[in-house]
Amino acid sequence: MNLPPAPITYLDHAATTPMVPEAIAAMNAAMLEGGNPSSLHGSGRRARRRVEEARELIAQRIGARPSEVVFLSGGTEADNLAVKGLYWSRHHADPARRRVIASAVEHHALLDPLTWLEKGEGAVAELVEVDRSCRLDLDALRAAVERRPEDVALISCMTANNEVGTVQPIPEVVALASEHGIPVHSDAVQALAHLPLDFAASGLDAVSISSHKVGGPTGVGALVVRREVEAVPLLHGGGQERDLRSGTLNTAAIAAFAVAVDLAVTGREAESARLEALRSRLVDGLRTAVPEAVVNGDPQPGPEHRLPHVVHVTFPGCEGDSLLMLLDAQGIECSTGSACSAGVPQASHVLIAMGMDELAARGSLRFSMGRTTSVADVDRLIAALPAVYERARAAAKAGRR
Template identity: 60%
Template sequence: MPTARRSRSHRDGTGAREAAPGETGKPKAAPLGAPAGSVVPQYLPSRHDYPGKAMTYLDHAATTPMSPESLAAMTDALSTLGNASSLHSSGRRARRVVEEARETLADAMGARPSEVIFTGGGTESDNLAVKGIYWARKRADPARRRVLASSVEHHAVLDAVRWLGDHADAEVTWLEVDEHGSVRPDTLRAAIESAPDQVALVTVMWANNEVGTVNPVAELAAICAEHGIPMHTDAVQAVGAVEVGFAASGVSALTLTGHKIGGPYGIGALLLDRETPCVPLLHGGGQEREVRSGTLDVPAIHAFATAVRAAVEKQAEHFCALTKLRDDLIDAVLREVPDAVLNGPPADAADSRLPGIAHFTFPGCAGDSLLMLLDAKGIECSTGSACTAGVAEPSHVLLAMGADAASARGSLRFSLGHTSTSADIEAVSREIGAVVARARQAGLAGMRKHKPEQEG
């Protein structure tokens, strides 16, 4: 069973700021895919955070800046007064904003408006789907105790499944992945057919958040459908990056969130088929089909739907642009550090790799050291390891793919997004060789320092 915790990534705040000394105060040019005349919001980290240096943000898989469209939509909706559950005029106006957003999101995702359940984000959506569907299926048939989940899931799914095993009598089967991090259809079929009448739920992510592997979701969902088993997929990393359609995929439940696609924090959705029962986690006012109670965040919902629509409309354009940048990044890293290992599917496997993620293992290095050395150069990325109580643990994703613990600790994820440019790739190319060399020297020095103590 996987044991690692959530990946640690360097992330800055989002408060507005004054221009740093030496800055002109002029807005940065419009980034990849932005509407003509738009500018980068000034809350982005900059030379104010890195005195004397340009800032290179390559952690879009952790969070991405709000798009100009989403930011404008949220600013506009912040002036909307009214609880969307109230019956008076202000409440009805707020409700209209919510329902129009629901229709917008459903249209973009290939779903029906009635299938859209707004939540507080991806983690809540994952927990609602995994726990809620399990409880509903087990209540209808106590024999259905099995939960099948891939071994490389985000911890929002991984830990929810583990919790069901520890506290809710679930029998958990972890689906193995291949060397690229993908769940093969025959692996799922074999797991189901060992006891199909006992399976409550299958959950397999659309695309992996660490190495960028895209799973064959439609094939997996078709296997589940043969046995009448609902399948949930965490599509947080996939929406806006690859084509994602709810109805077309055949899944019963799908998770998406705002801040990974240019929307605000703290808002997400669970797309839930009307025929799939789900026990609520939250009880109260009965909002959202009585599946998710709580006062609706009207401005965030409006901005979220706007971000989803923009991301889906620009998906094909962004796929081509990000793929080119990612491939240039891969070439640059392998040129400067020839023994670096690209994790996940091969770079030319376009259908099975996210366009914006490049994940490397650097032999002889600690990922945390690499991250901090790059951070000092103004380059922000993330590690493939997790940290619990200050102790670095190897990435559960890389371990599941067959890597050893040392390799799993020495990895970095570079993730591109809608503000990425060729200048970001040039910055990595310029710094990565020296940074890796320094990290290796530090590692050797540490080994020499501790060797006498071990021998004594």
């Protein structure tokens, strides 16, 4: 007898969230029409119109000028272009500018380019510590900047942390940097759908955003960069996108990206309130189901403190990978608080920076909710957790013998 497939409770929206139907429709329509937006004939002009209308819509929704929206392949490329492009531009203009300052809890899409610049380009990367809630230490940032402000090429600080959801003090970072004429980049990939973003008012010089975090397709994103800011491109070729990102534009993906941004931003307040209610239900249920569990990040609600859709939890005495697989066997999908390098689990650099020891950091999970998450999904997780926790803790104890 063929049994129906088990229902899936998807709680990994911070990794990627399903496309919204409207974005799928926009992508299908553009793919059926075809045309290269760099071509001069009718099909090319129609494709170009789709791209420019998408650019205008995204710019409108995030408080930017259309010319500041540079389309590329996603958040990773946006972070790479921001860090490398701004560093090269500033360092070439003044070789003394070798320092790049960033928070210690940035995504690897930003930290790894910094490491690459250090190894191959003579840059000096300085990572500023955070407190136990994962918020940037502004006093430490000021000390790092003011030690030799003339040596700083740029500062990068994410808008909100992708693992624990803590919102970073971007206005204060921008104010400090502006005292010394230092450009600031922010990775807003995780924040775009959940926090208000006004690029013009923020004072930021560059912001990374990505489509698949807001209900659009994978493989497309943007670096929003002020017209006045000079950056060296990573790719050279046809000179598309202000000569910052050569290559044939993915018209269909860009059209869908714009639709997803439009829906996410215009529906943000209502959706954030819904997600906050689900988050509260999950946290309350967690504390009853597994009293030993510790919820990480800023405990205070509100867009100035944390994202509404992320619940990051440490389960003492457990391995996160075991917890994940036990939940996955029951059709509940989430992510660990660790990255896997060459098959060897490693403690999350974010959790270590927050002051956790390696054992606690390895025993953590991130539950992240989105448009498809329901009360039933939350309740299903809560019901499954006590038995999963006991099995994972027993396995970890047996492994330590």
